[in-house]
Amino acid sequence: MDALDAKYPFFASAREAVASAGVSLPDLVAADAPAVERARERVERALLEGTVASESGAFPGESAYDVQAELLSYPIARILVSLLDSDPAIEKYAAAEAATAMDRVRRDLETDDELRSVSTATVALDDLLAEFDLADAVRPDRSAPAGVSGGSRGGAAGGPTGNVAGRDPDHYRIDVGSYLRLTSPEWGDSWRLVNRALADGAVRVTRDELLAALEAAVEERVAEGLPFEDLGESLAEALESRVADLRRLLSERTYAEPPDVVAPPLFPPCMTNLVEKAERDAALSSAESFALMAFLVGIGMTPDEVVAFCADTSLDAEGIRYQTEFLTDDRGTQYPPPTCETLANYGICHNEDDHMQVAVDPLSYYEKRVAAADEVTDWRAERRPDETTGA
Numbered sequence: 001m002d003a004l005d006a007k008y009p010f011f012a013s014a015r016e017a018v019a020s021a022g023v024s025l026p027d028l029v030a031a032d033a034p035a036v037e038r039a040r041e042r043v044e045r046a047l048l049e050g051t052v053a054s055e056s057g058a059f060p061g062e063s064a065y066d067v068q069a070e071l072l073s074y075p076i077a078r079i080l081v082s083l084l085d086s087d088p089a090i091e092k093y094a095a096a097e098a099a100t101a102m103d104r105v106r107r108d109l110e111t112d113d114e115l116r117s118v119s120t121a122t123v124a125l126d127d128l129l130a131e132f133d134l135a136d137a138v139r140p141d142r143s144a145p146a147g148v149s150g151g152s153r154g155g156a157a158g159g160p161t162g163n164v165a166g167r168d169p170d171h172y173r174i175d176v177g178s179y180l181r182l183t184s185p186e187w188g189d190s191w192r193l194v195n196r197a198l199a200d201g202a203v204r205v206t207r208d209e210l211l212a213a214l215e216a217a218v219e220e221r222v223a224e225g226l227p228f229e230d231l232g233e234s235l236a237e238a239l240e241s242r243v244a245d246l247r248r249l250l251s252e253r254t255y256a257e258p259p260d261v262v263a264p265p266l267f268p269p270c271m272t273n274l275v276e277k278a279e280r281d282a283a284l285s286s287a288e289s290f291a292l293m294a295f296l297v298g299i300g301m302t303p304d305e306v307v308a309f310c311a312d313t314s315l316d317a318e319g320i321r322y323q324t325e326f327l328t329d330d331r332g333t334q335y336p337p338p339t340c341e342t343l344a345n346y347g348i349c350h351n352e353d354d355h356m357q358v359a360v361d362p363l364s365y366y367e368k369r370v371a372a373a374d375e376v377t378d379w380r381a382e383r384r385p386d387e388t389t390g391a
């Protein structure tokens, strides 16, 4: 097992490393090895924050987990997410694994050639293409730019534009068959074949677009085979409490019609507290910022509106945009905001006026307050158009 396998546990070499190490996952679970706690963290952060990176720090180096725990946490996380028995959870988990992996890839690609040659824990673009059998289907395109648009895929295709390290070109050509397999017209008009520069059976893409397409390939691979069937009763029993914790983070509730009115005076106390904390320029924890973003998205705010709403706070626009776009993705897998119980566990809810008795989550509490109010003024209506669109 090496650090590269642990960084990219969906690689075929990582799977082989796990298999050849002869480690028994049920034994690890029974022993409550560090990989089990890391797996729980992996799934929890995937569902709540769209990342599987450890809160203890970046791997390798800053993380509290060693190579073995980091690598083995991946198959255990896949077991945990299978036991959740929720298709949206699997989709969220796979998307978070892919987003985290591509963040790491982007950082690896920024590592200059000299450092890369002495570090075995960085991946090159060629390695990634080979991993997905794309070595022959994707070629660098060093011709002059042809005005190809820089579309992004649901906010997941962030990262630097251009080539920081100077090693990889800014544009590529992908064989049309592979392009169609890797991308979806649902990502936006710029991804439709009719809108692309097509020559000699290949589609021209920017480097960021290629990475976005590879992110989709990673996501597909992570989701492959999930949920596991027939995990066995003893494994399910041994993981029961961890699964119960994760299940509490999920809500089966759906909001056919969210309130779609932004009335800050009617926000529940937990959300008002978070807004005020951010306005005092105090940093929000990741759970706090997720809870606030999920609430604001839940009441119908667009990412631009959330950015404008939080303009004078400690929250930065890029982070807001990433999180809100993730929450409003168009694949129908978004979760409603965490429940009051979950927020209480995170110390975000203090159950003011015992209103947990009247609502199970901040969104339904807000919904009740809006319905009961004589007059409701929408914050958006009070803003000039250019302020709410972020233009």
Ligand code: SF4
Binding pocket: 268, 269, 270, 271, 339, 340, 341, 343, 344, 348, 349, 350, 351, 352, 355, 356, 359, 360, 361, 362, 363, 365
């Ligand atoms: S009970 Fe629910 S809505 Fe009320 S403050 Fe707590 S988390 Fe917010």
